[in-house]
Amino acid sequence: MGTGTTSRAARPVWQQPVVQFVVVGLVVAVFLAWITGVLGERLAQEQAIDDARSTTTLLAETVVEPALSSGLLDTQAGDLDRFDRLVRSRVLRGEVVRVKVWDANGRIVYSDEPRLIDQMFPLDADQGDVLASGGSDAEVSDLSKSENTLDQELGRVLEVYSRVEAPNGEPLLFELYLSDNNLEARADELYRLFRPLTVGGLLLFLLLTTPLVWVLSRRADAAAADRERLLVMAAEASDAERRRVARDLHDGVVQDLAGTSFALSGMARDTLTTADLDRSALRRDLDRLATAVRRSLLGLRSLLVEIYPPNLEGVGLGAALQDLVANARESGMQVRLDVTGADELGADVTALIWRTAQECVRNAVRHGGPDHLEVTVGVDAAGRMATLTVTDDGAGFNVDASPSPDSFGLRGLRDLAREAGGTLTVRALPGDGATVRLEVPAS
């Protein structure tokens, strides 16, 4: 896999979370505005009907019923005139645009529209109920009904019925038509009342939360970019690892085994051609070659440990680190390994400590050439923080120098430590060794 960097393509505006949040919020605000208008109109209509019923009942009891006369029921002109003048002066005011008085047979005893007087129309069930039981009823007028033929110019009106009684006890139906021209105004008034609570509230919510969403979105984008970078680094590290293993095999074990092979071939030839074979010399040579083969085997084992991390849960972090530093010890380096509290660590923390120790030991052996190497693992008294310290007295390096393109180790480890909620610090000076310290939450 080749090395290099990848860049995240910029998302279209409509795919950005903040834009989507604001758009959805505005759509919801518009919907709320609409539903508030609908509810406001409905509420206004209910209020208008309630008001109309109250008005009708009041007029029926205080104005109309006291003015009813038997002459009115008989369509006597004088009674009609007096009742008409009363209705025009005290009833036909404000929202009241039509007045009708019905008898139980559906005859219009009186109307402010004289052409309706003495006309007969069938009463509907609601009107019959009010006539029979009293009370009042209200509804939006159905102008298609025959009784409303002359009421078309009134527009949309509310019909309200109330029962009244003639002086002879005959029940009559007092009907008012009330203009609902102010219904829209009343709905607007209610809408204005609710708008700050609904639409305004939502807009305020949008205003307050949009910055939060923006920040969260930025964080999510940054986290995604970090993950993507780590993946790239892991892939690049894996590539470099394979190259390093191949180089180690070629420069180390392969060379040793080749040398051993040549030596053995020479010895085999000598045993056939030399008459006076020095058996003690032969034995020394064979012991030396056996030592070389064991060293090669040890090198291969260390390489295997590096290539394939041990089963940390099975063998434990301490044993795995012993294997890790074995190669360094074999090469003559003074190694001190101190592991305490490793059993209390979580699996992810153990793996991170192992991975960090592996990288640090490898760097020390390969680049530092130290005489002493110290690896310490511990957990603080509260059992909350785990610490790994790898110190060597080798060649050291300049911490501030730009890492080589192949140097992914410490950079990647620093990211891994941060992901785990910890820190990785490096102290090193050219010619004065290096110390790498990892601190992470223990669980």
Place this chain on the structure above:
Amino acid sequence: MQHTTKFTIAKIGAVALSGVVLAGLATPALANDADVIRRGSCAGNSDWKLKASPENNRIEVQGEVDSNVNGQTWKWRMRHNGQVSARGAATTSGPSGSFDVRRLMVDLSGTDRIGWRAKNPATGEVCRGSLRY
């Protein structure tokens, strides 16, 4: 009376003819096509006037007495199809010593009969007139 259907040229002619016959007692006059006006003399020195006009599907009735004396109180009464529609009292005023009252009556189907009566209780003079509309 529904003036849109009833008020015909023939009827205007009939009213005018009856006015000629009753000259001296009640003189009909026409203000416009829809109005019906009657005038006449009371029992004394006063004159009366009765006028019916269409007004928003109703009949506006105007009764008037002209006695040429200021400060007289008259009791008046309007009838509609024989029923008392309105009544009251009024006092003459102004340069002409007159009063007038206006009332709206329901315009019923068919011909409406409208009567006008005024009486001066002090002198006993009575004015009386009528019209059909």
